[in-house]
Amino acid sequence: MPILRLTVFFTALLVASLAHAALEIEISGGSAQQVPVVIVPFFQTGTSADNISNIIAADLKRSGLFRVLEIGGVSSRPADISQIKYAEWLALQAQAMAVGKVETLPGNRLNVTFQLADVLKQTQLTGMQYNIAPNQLRTAAHKIADVIYQKLTGETGNFASHIAYITKANGRYALQVSDADGENPLTMVSSKEPIISPAWSPDGNKIAYVSFEKKKPIIFVQSLSGQRSVLASFKGNNSAPAWSPDGTKLAIVLTYAANSQVYTINADGTNLKQLIKSGAIDTEPTWSPDANWIYFSSDRGGRPQIYKVSSAGGEVQRVTFEGTYNLSPRLSPDGKSLAMIRNDGGKFRVALQDLTSGQVQVLSDGAQDESPSFAPNGRMILYATRTGEHGALAAVSADGRVKQHLNEAGGDMREPAWGPLIK
Amino acid sequence: MNNPTWNTKLLSTLVLALLLAACKSMPMVDKPAAVEDKSLSAQAVTKPAEAVSADTSVVKEVVVDGNATTSANNPLKDPNNILSKRHVYFDFDSDAVKAEFRPMVEAHAKYLSENRSAKVILQGNTDERGTREYNLSLGQRRSVSVKKSLNLLGVQDAQIETVSFGEEKATGACADEACSKQNRRVDVVYENE
Structure with a gap:
């Protein structure tokens, strides 16, 4: 049924061009309660469509419960908790910092690792690893944001x-x-x-x-x-x-x-x-x-x-x-x-x-x-x-x-x- | 919001569409990824293995457009015949059929009595104020009111179906009463029209 398939094609095109949702975030009140966090840009190989760290940071900001700190003043970009030089990050007064990486595996798979560190205690709070198809990167990012949310607020997240x-x-x-x-x-x-x-x-x-x-x-x-x-x-x-x-x-x-x-x-x-x-x-x-x-x-x-x-x-x-x-x-x-x-x-x-x-x-x-x-x-x-x-x-x-x-x-x-x- | 990934997303949508077009027999559903959830350090295990499933990239769209049938020499379609009049309008918050619509309702009652195989659907409508489901119920009340008028004129229940569109067919964003008034109505629709 070529006609039906064409319909699907054009409608999909229409959806992509017209229905792309744009998010405008307006947050009022509650700022005293916001948890300061650092999301270090994940080390990402290849040409992935989505920047996983940006998705995680946007999720946390949108909840209104987190303040995602600017890290321009720090030059290092650790991708693993063992690479964190805590002295560099103390001045930001973050409660926690997330590091991670996205690696390409054979067979069109991605390996996403993530760790959350307590900056003051210099300890790991949690860590996750996901083996995913490339089109699941956004979902993996939302799941990581949920892990951070849960770890730092004690409540279940909503992002994924x-x-x-x-x-x-x-x-x-x-x-x-x-x-x-x-x-x-x-x-x-x-x-x-x-x-x-x-x-x-x-x-x-x-x-x-x-x-x-x-x-x-x-x-x-x-x-x-x-x-x-x-x-x-x-x-x-x-x-x-x-x-x-x-x-x-x-x-x-x-x-x-x-x-x-x-x-x-x-x-x-x-x-x-x-x-x-x-x-x-x-x-x-x-x-x-x-x-x-x-x-x-x-x-x-x-x-x-x-x-x-x-x-x-x-x-x-x-x-x-x-x-x-x-x-x-x-x-x-x-x-x-x-x-x-x-x-x-x-x-x-x-x-x-x-x-x-x-x-x-x-x-x-x-x-x-x-x-x-x-x-x-x-x-x-x-x-x-x-x-x-x-x-x-x-x-x-x-x-x-x-x-x-x-x-x-x-x-x-x-x-x-x-x-x-x-x- | 400026989205730097937009083009890539459009591209991937196109690729998905092309795949849909090209390989009908090929199963499109990528099996939910078996996700290994390895703890990165001994004390860090927080969750059992989980899978990233419910992957919406495999959502398949269904298009549902029906075909309307038309026929020539049909009294129901003749603009000079009162049977072509199909709208009964209501006052605000009312389901009473007003006297001015009596001749039209009688004409449809006569047609239905003379054409026992004919079936009519009475579609109730409301203005936009209120919630969609509640307005669906309010529109229903109006269609039931017209049905009762037809019943009194001898039309059998088997020939009438009452439904409601609620506010769904309302002219969007009415600014005044003259506009809202057009939305508070019952439409008379014959089966197979």
């Missing part, structure tokens, strides 16, 4: 993960997947009709999403390698897919001939069950990390608010009480807080509710912010915002201190979903 989002350009919608830093954008599916609500499977290998290609919303599940199947194409709307934490089931929303209602269905499309019955709109289901609860939005009380119900069904409990409009619930990975979209005096913004105290903090500052999605470690919340007439992606830390913007020149991005860590 993917995000999914929808773009609209030239009248076409596309579901794209990129690295968490917006690099390597690749198109999973494209269509003339809208695509919404992408949701990562917990193993990070599949995405469920809603496509309108058949004149109505139908839920598809597609693997990153391209296998695509219909999960739900029942009468009426099929939308709002949400994976259970173990990946065996999804909560979905169907309408048949009436209002939106929440169902559960096995990941293979069998065993459809209605979770709750109401005459109102029930939609946007999401699972608690312990799988015991399904949170959802509903206008059963007149105005849209967030409720929860046992994932086995039963009595519904209201969760949000502040404000007249709360939608799009998302639980933090530790299950302790709830991100949502709140109508804050006519502006739709990301808010975070502490589920123990009930306190709510508005985190974003846009007018039409949507689709909150937690990073795997819960520290950042990715969401959709608008800059001018264009949709863009942004992220805010759960404490509201760090803000990032991900803009695509001339394009329209929306519906972000942060995937799990790459294993």
